[in-house]
Amino acid sequence: MNKKLLMAAAVGAVMSSSMQAVTIPGRPIYSLADSSRVFDLDEVLVVSQPKEQFRLRQQPLSSNMFSVREMQSLNVRDLRELSAYVPSLAMPNYGSRYTSSIYVRGIGSRVNSPAVGIYVDGMPLLSKSAYNFHSYALERVDIMRGPQGTLYGQNTEGGIVRMYSRNPMNYQGTDVNLGLGSRWYRNVELTHYNKVSDRFAFSIGGFYNGQNGFFRNATTGERADRYNEGGGKLRLVFQPTSRVGINYIADYQYVRQNGFPYGVLDAETGRTASPATNRQSNYRRNIFNTALDFNYKGNGFDFNSTTSYQYLKDYMMMDIDYLPADFMHMEERQHQNAVTEELVLKGNRKGIWHWTTGAFGSYQWQKTVAPVHFDGEMDAFLGSTIRNAMYNAMVRSMAGRFTAQGMTMEQAMAMAQQMIESRGGVSMDVDLASVPGLFHTPQLNLGVFHESSFDLTDRLTATLGLRYDYSRVKLSYETSAKMTSTANVMGTEATVVLTSLLQDEMHNSYNQLLPKLGLSYRIDDSGSNVYTTVSKGYRAGGFNFQMFSDILQTELNRNSSQRGDYDIPHTEQDYDNIRHTISYDPETSWNYEAGTHLNLFDNSVQLDLAAYYMQVHNQQLSVMAGNYGFGRMMVNAGRARSCGIEASLRGQAFDDHLSWSACYGFTHAVFKDYTDSLSEQGALKEVSYEDNKIPFVPQHTFAASADYRIDIAESGLRAVTIGANVSGRGKIYWDEANTYCQKFYAVAGAHADADFGAVVLSLWGRNLTNTRYNTFAVNSAATGRSYEFAQRGNPVQFGVDVRMHF
Template sequence: MRIHILTAFIMATITSSATPSTEQAVTQTTALDSSRVYDIDEVTVVRQSKDRFLLRRQPISSTMLSAAELDAAHVTDLRGAATFVPNFVMPKYGSRYTSAMYVRGIGSRVNSPAVGIYSDGMPLIGKSAFNTRFHDIARIYVMRGPQGTLYGLNTEGGLVRIYTRNPLTDPGTEIRVGAGTYSSADVDVTTRHRLSDKVGMSLSAFYSADGGFLTNSTLGTDADKSQEAGARMKWVIAPTANSYVNILADYQYTHQNAFPYGELNTSNGHLSDPSTNHDGKYRRNILNAAVEAGCKLGDMSLVSTTSYQHLYDFMTMDIDYMPQDFMLMTERQRQNAITQELVLKNNDRGMWRWTTGIFGSQQWLHTNAPVYFNSDMDRFLSENIRKPMYAAMLNSFTQRFVGQGMPYEAAQQAAATAIERAGGVCVDADMNDVPGIFDTPTLNLGLFHETTLLLSSRLTATLGLRYDWNRTDIDYQTSAAMDCAVSVMGRTETIRIASSLSDNAHRSWGQLLPKLALAYTIDGNNSNLYATIAKGYRAGGFNIQMFSDILQTELSSHSNSRQSIDIEHTEQDYQNIISTISYESETSWNYELGTHLNLPSGRIRIDAAAYLMQVRNQQLSVMAGTYGFGRMMVNAGRSTSYGLEVSLRGHALSDRLTYSASYGFTHATFRHYTDSLQTADGVKAVDYRGRHVPFVPQHTFACTADWLIPLSLAPLRSLTVGASVSGQGRTWWDEANTVSQKAYATLGSHLLLDFGRVTVDIWGTNLTNSRHATFAVGSQATGATRWFAQKSQPIRFGADLRVRL
């Protein structure tokens, strides 16, 4: 029914635009040209508060994606855009709550991100706000390698800059309606108005729904369906030639069935559908608002950017990922953040050009994260308590019989019989739910300066230094209790073991972030060679996910008590807890050689870089140690990552053919990482030296091609046929490198029909129907390690109708 309505709307709109006016003809020409790939870095003039040169003239490994390229690949968020960026991975898994990004061998699922994101000049603070849906996007810049000198903490792996359309330079109204398989549908409406020569305003809104493709086989429910909606308002004001003000407000709402992880058979690679006894859910509200104001002050310019960011979300996760009823976690986050940045720089005349500034942000994060322990967990804990009690009693009886002259095996059998005749050993443990309330405010301050020296007409040197200071506080209240009925040889005792934790602490880190770069222009087309040395870091913090594991361990250690006990804690106990839940800042040095080549006539652009990154205190997201249910952050000593990145973009045959290709290679291994693992023989040390860093693909690749065919079949003006191939090399899922995803590739295509003001884009994704895992995790809920993963999206088809008014 939806397809018939869409077809009728297409035909009605085409008929109304069959005789174009002069204004329409201009629009049609623009629509034709929009399918081509231009060097947007060269033709788009954008105010940049910090940059001295166009992006491809800077000593940075970077990728630029235009709105036309994103539309052609049916990209709707940063996860899709990452597919076409070498050595940059943002997997599609879980929910929008999870915004894991991996660049050049670093990154993690939880806590501090390795990549920073700026949206229209506003730095996004909360990691749970990174994964949002695109609408009214103009272009995206992805800068790889540490950007800490100008952008501070959590840009160790790189920086993503997202820009929306400017109503002063790009007025117009657009409506896009899309529908696809698996009950997917979305609508985007954007209107941009040039109210005067000095004032522009834009409004955009979207709605998106997806029925999902995975079914929870236990509950029979859709495991990954979703709905989203949002709106943005943007004002661009230029009161004088030397001043401007940009005002932005953006709201998005997300409602998803989330975390659809099925069991992974590591021996044959078979991945089952999700099968949990609780549905995973995620709801999120995001409101971001910013004011950017700039003016010239004689030979200098000053830019101020102020933002307020609010996030409120709710998550439900079946932590064991199984039909059994072990654990359920819910989490509510309420985040408020303000940021302020002032940037002062001199003009672009003379050999000495400098930029200096200050940055400050304050984030308040309140998290309410209770963990619910259910019947199967009670049985699991009961058996864990019973086994050592029974073993100790069996050994005592056995030694007594051996002392009476009985052979050991016969003594052991006699001991077991005696215990059973007397009533045996039975434990019935009831683990109460664990509440958890955490306040973790974070303060970040930065002072930075960067100098660019024009040593000659071709050679420039850049020297930068930033001092970045970060403080994180934690104020926590959590508790746990276990009621335990123990029956030993006919005698039953009931005890209650309880523990309550309440404390506060803080950690602070200061870092000097230097940068040194040389760039040499090699021809008149601004082709260049560069070398860069830079330091980056991402902040340390606290693992609030650790508390349920701490409390379980504490209660279990007192499970042999013969009377009820309320565990008391000393100051040393709280210091030990802080040592357990805290993790250090991760730092890295990046050494890079690269080039940006513009071949004659600008028809081919080649970017290439080789890098070496040395990482200290590498942060890894691993399973909590004792029970293996929750995630925790650890520092993994040192690692080394080296690799290369190559990308090519061009157009040929009278600009009818546009193409691109990219390849990234990453070899990331641990240099020093020793962990302690619990085994049947006790705790033993495991050395991971030389093992690959998990979650980091060894290869990333993508290529695209679009062929435009002009037509004289009114109202159809042209056809564009496009195809893309992308994929990844092997990805290890654990530090021991025992479980991995093999290399895979996916194929996409689209057919764009251009009717002037109206375009129809028919698309298909994953045409090879590759069923790889986008993420995998181990769980020890049953006492043995089992693996769970999320399937990639299957083959999908759809169509988008776009109308320009």
């Protein structure tokens, strides 16, 4: 045994005498203990926490933590897939990398403000469009549920996800991951970790990932979900002294994919047809995130500064009628630049008082160009609608004169129709131009926070926290619409051009106090504890610029009876109405939670259990724009309630040869005060959704996995591991009226690994039962007829991965 191995063994012994593990550069090896034990990953996978004073399972909150080995065992490749193994959490795999919806504990939405924050190596990701990215070279992932606003601010109402890259100071060598699977899945990842000296280390890596896709567009013949993506990552670690540490990270990723493979859904049977749009929707995105982290260990305090720059530029084209018909499609180009700065002071002295205080600021520039194109069949549809309205008005007017002369209404209507047709009838041709849109939406966020924990006794700890959060959102827009209609009325032809220009600027500011109170009681010396906590969560308000095409089309339709060219005027009152229509308020919630973190059976089993009750005010919901049913918008429901339980178990058995885990979440999320106005036969009708389930939120989330390792005495093959996993979700309602849903479903996977030391060969399978289910569904009336559309979950898939370290 060389000197490095002896030193690593000594460090492992100091960290945990029960663990009986050694760490050589690049690869942990665990020796067989006398009895099976499961270890606190927060002790084994140590990462810097600039804010928290205690390890994750010692804090008064519900959480899960995953190591890189656990993620490999579960065969998860990004956060969407990992979310299936977290109770009460859903990040569905649908649409494209653009769509990053996260639902937790009954809250969440598809657009605008997220309910869950994501931190990568201490850097907060500001853009929801950057949440969905390829994950690689990770050390661990933490998922914390419940409002985290005191320490992390707005848009963490449902929790946060913290992702940590491997630290080249602690891990050296070169990792190569190769993957190949059915549907021409292919994956290449290469990362090199180098500790140049005791003061400086770096890692550099890159990846390529692609797949031909599972679904074929029945109209175009293309693969509707084919994708290719690649990128690179750099990390520099500099520790000039024992007190000073500097970390620099830079991550670039590019993706190009066909997306949004939605097919017509039969709501009664739950069966979804293949996508069949006449245009193949697609998405392209460039993201570049970089951050500089500086930390200093002083006498009595730790100081941490994190400065980041985030860049996103993307393009999306979506066929938004989702049909073979050529009604409409839209484009969207986002260009975002953002900077963040966070300063944190944390006490580091032992005693009864533990404290953290800090300040946060961010500014985000965003320009969005989002034209909506109305195609031939939309022109025909609008022309027919206007023609029929004009024709019926003429028939009623002429029939009124005939009835005054003594005819019955039936005779008068027939006479009027005959007279109109004999004189050439009525026809209408409409040419609806594309609706351009230019939107600037800068956002400012500032926050100051403090959290203190007091050891009231040697077992009881109280936590008090408060944050002041200020945000300012602004919208500057310019958009217009033009409709040319040519009417032929009983031989007389006339052309009318309707135009509408909307141009304005507006802003809103919001202030919030985000308090937190928690109590934690340590049951025994093994770390088991019980806790209770009360905290406030907050999601920022903003503006719905996605729905301007709907507003403009409503205006044109309302003025379609004009007999000459007409430029629709707009008064200050009109703009006030638009401001009211497109703005949505912040969502706030109070979360009441009690739970426990238990180490059972001589630390062979860990149990985490939580029960919560949430009161939500101004709940933000993503719905289709009301009049025409295209263009998503955010609205506020009045009040909602959510309650549930979350349980996670993980353990070891048979001298650590068997590793297993299981989790379950139950969520009861309902509206308590939400009234909407729906159009019924041309008139608005109020509909109450009180006590209806909140859409897109799974009522049940369940997952389980087990891995059994067989040690091999041969020098070449060290061990064989066989594993299986299952995850399930449901029931999931797709609309506020709860008219259609996805029933509970489960998908199963398995893997078999052969460990040759420097090389691990893994055979895997996903959705082995080929379960048919939907990950997303929506109602749309963009064509004048109401349809339900859905995206199917991926069917069965097999593959092989090769992981190498040298």
